Amino acid sequence: MDTYVKHTGRVSQTFIYLGKLFRMFIFRNDWKALPMAAFISGLVSFVVGKKMNVSMEGTLRGAFAFSCICIWNGFFNSIQVICRERHIIKREHRSGLHMTSYVFAHMIYQAFLCSCQAAITITVMVLAKVKMPSMGYVTDPIVDMFFTMFLITYAADMIALFISSFVKTTTTAMTVVPFLLIFQLIFSGGFFSLTGNAYKLSYLTVSKWGLTSLCAQGEYNSLPMTSLWTSMSKMRSMEIEGQKPVDELLDYITASKRKDELMLECGSNNQDKRYESSAENVLKCWRNLGIFIALFAFLSVVMLEFIDYDRR
Amino acid sequence: MTRTTEFLAFFAAQILETIGMWRIFVKCGKRGWLSVIPLFRQYYLGVCAGRDGEGRMLALLEAGVDASIVSCIFFEVGSLQYMVASFFFLLVMIPYTIFRIRVCFGLCDAFGRNRFWVVPWIVFDWLCALIWGLIPSFKTAEGYPFDEEEVAPELSGLEVDLDAPGLSINITRRTAMSFLKRKVLLRDIHLNIPMGHMVLLLGGSGSGKTTFLNAVTGYEKAKAVITLGDSDVYKQYNSMKYDIGFVPQQDLVRGSDTVYRTLSDAARLRLPADYTIDKRRNRINDVLDTFGLTPVKSSLVDKLSGGQRKRLSIAMEYISDPTLFILDEPDSGLDGVMARSLFEKLRSIANTGKIVIVITHTPDRVADLFDDVIVVAKDAMRTGRLAYYGNTIDAYEFFGKRSMEEILMSVNRKEEGGEGRADDFVRKYSALKAGGMA
Numbered sequence: 001m002d003t004y005v006k007h008t009g010r011v012s013q014t015f016i017y018l019g020k021l022f023r024m025f026i027f028r029n030d031w032k033a034l035p036m037a038a039f040i041s042g043l044v045s046f047v048v049g050k051k052m053n054v055s056m057e058g059t060l061r062g063a064f065a066f067s068c069i070c071i072w073n074g075f076f077n078s079i080q081v082i083c084r085e086r087h088i089i090k091r092e093h094r095s096g097l098h099m100t101s102y103v104f105a106h107m108i109y110q111a112f113l114c115s116c117q118a119a120i121t122i123t124v125m126v127l128a129k130v131k132m133p134s135m136g137y138v139t140d141p142i143v144d145m146f147f148t149m150f151l152i153t154y155a156a157d158m159i160a161l162f163i164s165s166f167v168k169t170t171t172t173a174m175t176v177v178p179f180l181l182i183f184q185l186i187f188s189g190g191f192f193s194l195t196g197n198a199y200k201l202s203y204l205t206v207s208k209w210g211l212t213s214l215c216a217q218g219e220y221n222s223l224p225m226t227s228l229w230t231s232m233s234k235m236r237s238m239e240i241e242g243q244k245p246v247d248e249l250l251d252y253i254t255a256s257k258r259k260d261e262l263m264l265e266c267g268s269n270n271q272d273k274r275y276e277s278s279a280e281n282v283l284k285c286w287r288n289l290g291i292f293i294a295l296f297a298f299l300s301v302v303m304l305e306f307i308d309y310d311r312r
Numbered sequence: 313m314t315r316t317t318e319f320l321a322f323f324a325a326q327i328l329e330t331i332g333m334w335r336i337f338v339k340c341g342k343r344g345w346l347s348v349i350p351l352f353r354q355y356y357l358g359v360c361a362g363r364d365g366e367g368r369m370l371a372l373l374e375a376g377v378d379a380s381i382v383s384c385i386f387f388e389v390g391s392l393q394y395m396v397a398s399f400f401f402l403l404v405m406i407p408y409t410i411f412r413i414r415v416c417f418g419l420c421d422a423f424g425r426n427r428f429w430v431v432p433w434i435v436f437d438w439l440c441a442l443i444w445g446l447i448p449s450f451k452t453a454e455g456y457p458f459d460e461e462e463v464a465p466e467l468s469g470l471e472v473d474l475d476a477p478g479l480s481i482n483i484t485r486r487t488a489m490s491f492l493k494r495k496v497l498l499r500d501i502h503l504n505i506p507m508g509h510m511v512l513l514l515g516g517s518g519s520g521k522t523t524f525l526n527a528v529t530g531y532e533k534a535k536a537v538i539t540l541g542d543s544d545v546y547k548q549y550n551s552m553k554y555d556i557g558f559v560p561q562q563d564l565v566r567g568s569d570t571v572y573r574t575l576s577d578a579a580r581l582r583l584p585a586d587y588t589i590d591k592r593r594n595r596i597n598d599v600l601d602t603f604g605l606t607p608v609k610s611s612l613v614d615k616l617s618g619g620q621r622k623r624l625s626i627a628m629e630y631i632s633d634p635t636l637f638i639l640d641e642p643d644s645g646l647d648g649v650m651a652r653s654l655f656e657k658l659r660s661i662a663n664t665g666k667i668v669i670v671i672t673h674t675p676d677r678v679a680d681l682f683d684d685v686i687v688v689a690k691d692a693m694r695t696g697r698l699a700y701y702g703n704t705i706d707a708y709e710f711f712g713k714r715s716m717e718e719i720l721m722s723v724n725r726k727e728e729g730g731e732g733r734a735d736d737f738v739r740k741y742s743a744l745k746a747g748g749m750a
Contacts, residue, residue: 005554006586008581012580016580016581
């Protein structure tokens, strides 16, 4: 007869591992992820911040850049956390560790880390005088922004956690990261125009939903488009039959103070339905990022359940 | 070339290659018809070349190559599917070619031919297969197969009594599936270890010591019946795993925790849930004392010396007070004095009525502390077999040696610098047990 002795359950185990992770944060220098986030967002704010939420082009560029740093932060938060202690987990699994507890502890800890990073990024943006959205679609504008950045970072974090749960070494994990990043950048749909099957692939990226949410919150479709004015300015000196029509036209528009009107008109003719500023659109993006989080956390548990099959 | 012609050319090359391979397999003493099955063909070509591992990989890559070729033929040129298939083909062809080169080198050695043959083999494999298969002068080199084994010792079939107190081990065999081949890692190991015994597990590298321990603990189940007292380790694994402590070779501890916290977490994980906080704290303090870790209990694990870290690793398993305590090279990286001190602690644990099994590569400095020795050795088929189990004094007499290291040398294979007498001792031990039982 199998004598049943109750051992520590899933909830208690979650707290055991949560404790371990927070001690790691203090003693193993995991806290360095936070100043790193500040440094990167400072750099990005310096480069693309001035035009963000000011013009269509600047908003798209800024949203893309900030999505990328969130993804970067998320990937590097957890790409090594499981694989670097794989042997330890295997041993502990044999001693009664529940993988659900282990992954859930990681989820809580990483949520803390990601929320800190999102808060730091927004603080740096404010300090760098990046124009913030004027309207909140779900809650307050800053809270909406924080939540979007948190979800982008957390979704990327969970993807990296999944990778870390099935690769055997940290070297392999770090080799995979560039490929993941490239995939996220190319298929975000923001900078490279995607069509057909390639566009469908963009649905599978965190960057697309993050970018869309940031653009929607920044009221992308209500902003002026400056690229036409910039292009025309470069053509001022163009002569046709001894005259400079572009130069004359621009002078006329400037003199009649209709430059802003032109750029707004230009923007309204180039609206992108994907970036529609509405609570539904923002919530849809959040929901999709949430699906990424849940799916990859689940897959991490599944992968780790097979850890006993690891060869020595 | 039209699509149909391309397909026919591909198909014809496959048939010609199959015919050639059939004959090559026959020349190598394998079944010719295996060449008809595409993936098996690549694997057995590797076996013929004496490179099983490469053959296995080649078979997998061949599947990828064939799939991409067929896809390219069926999809319209310029379509997305065609592009993906072509890209995949390119990706797979690189490792495929490397593994083909490796297998072809082996094949050239097997047939005693110049290794320059690799080039035509890569470019016109079907033609080379026909030439090597059908031309009689292409035959295997003298002495092929180069790693032919002798006959392994027969099975003893002497099972031990499962009702005997202590740890009863009856391992019929432990196999592992490796691609298309089942490899027997352990076979015919039957022994009973009484409670309170400290046992040395001796065997050369790759003889199956860790596999044996994993089978005993139930981590990697074998075709076996293992009982500890009245409990069946395999059938009652969920409860038994808390009664078995296994200390692996590496120190698997997190450097960012303190010693106390590490032990405390291990206790919370391994001890029954109804343990009160006081009871648990007392147990942790006892174990800290037993392993001399009290002075460093507040230190970070990263700051510990090698010996202290090893003791902590052992303490983590000992915290649950297991009946069966197994240690895989606990003295690695420790000097003689520290190792001796550690083994004396293990001896004292055994004296409390526990079973302690230890693997060590420097057994002679602590041989007097052990009650028994298990000698596992690779037989002619490279399967782990029991060459001896009994008390340490009798072991010297059985092997005709004066030290444990000499015993180890006697069962190690010649290519490993040993005497290669494992099969003799497996037979001798079987005969001894059969005589004893009769």
